[in-house]
Amino acid sequence: AQTVTQSQPEMSVQEAETVTLSCTYDTSESDYYLFWYKQPPSRQMILVIRQEAYKQQNATENRFSVNFQKAAKSFSLKISDSQLGDAAMYFCAYRGNRDDKIIFGKGTRLHILP
Amino acid sequence: GAGVSQTPSNKVTEKGKYVELRCDPISGHTALYWYRQSLGQGPEFLIYFQGTGAADDSGLPNDRFFAVRPEGSVSTLKIQRTERGDSAVYLCASSHAAGGNSPLHFGNGTRLTVT
Numbered sequence: 001a002q003t004v005t006q007s008q009p010e011m012s013v014q015e016a017e018t019v020t021l022s023c024t025y026d027t028s029e030s031d032y033y034l035f036w037y038k039q040p041p042s043r044q045m046i047l048v049i050r051q052e053a054y055k056q057q058n059a060t061e062n063r064f065s066v067n068f069q070k071a072a073k074s075f076s077l078k079i080s081d082s083q084l085g086d087a088a089m090y091f092c093a094y095r096g097n098r099d100d101k102i103i104f105g106k107g108t109r110l111h112i113l114p
Numbered sequence: 115g116a117g118v119s120q121t122p123s124n125k126v127t128e129k130g131k132y133v134e135l136r137c138d139p140i141s142g143h144t145a146l147y148w149y150r151q152s153l154g155q156g157p158e159f160l161i162y163f164q165g166t167g168a169a170d171d172s173g174l175p176n177d178r179f180f181a182v183r184p185e186g187s188v189s190t191l192k193i194q195r196t197e198r199g200d201s202a203v204y205l206c207a208s209s210h211a212a213g214g215n216s217p218l219h220f221g222n223g224t225r226l227t228v229t
Contacts, residue, residue: 004156006156033214035217042222043203043205043222043225044220044221044223045157045205045207045220046220047217047218047219050215050217052215091156091157095213095214095215097213097214099213100145100162100164100169100170100212100213101147101159101162101170101173102147102159102218103159104149104156104157104158105156106154106155106156107154107155107156
């Protein structure tokens with residue numbers, strides 16, 4: 001079964017600095033999709049960024065980018081110029097090519113220090 | 115446009131009671147998912163609908179849990195004989211298409227507390 005591991009339960013970063021959240025996953029599939037979701041205190045999960053495994057180029061969305069290392073099964077999220085509104089739980093997630101459900105990691109709580 | 119709506123936002127019930135949690139997906143979204151999120155954990159998959167049918171119910175923990183989507187839109191998650199261990203936030207999500215890189219759009223969840 002596929003698993004998603006986020007080894008950092010909590011992280012802190014100074015406002016305007018850069019932070020990287022780690023994620024590794026285990027799968028025997030070669031085609032799959034990876035996601036990062038943000039969950040603020042309001043509880044609503046919001047998509048931050050997504051990556052198709054067949055694409056070598058790392059996805060970017062404004063201040064958010066990923067470092068996708070397929071061979072290492074690693075999918076880290078980099079947040080540049082951190083803002084107070086970035087404070088939230090961040091979940092890494094996996095979806096197999098032959099599956100429709102998305103599997104989530106346990107999350108990393110990100111604190112932004114003013 | 116309206117997002118995914120879940121009602122109630124909070125539900126407190128006594129052990130042994132029956133509860134229903136409702137989810138209104140985004141209009142036109144054919145795929146609908148239910149997840150359960152315990153404190154300090156990531157969302158745990160329960161069941162997924164494609165249209166009216168449950169395409170994958172492998173995450174339902176036992177036969178006390180059941181979900182329906184009779185007209186392919188609104189879904190109801192039903193829990194019988196609730197136990198204290200059922201206390202969690204129940205998240206609903208919908209998607210325009212199933213699978214691939216189609217993202218899930220989540221509601222704000224229903225916090226269920228079983229006393």
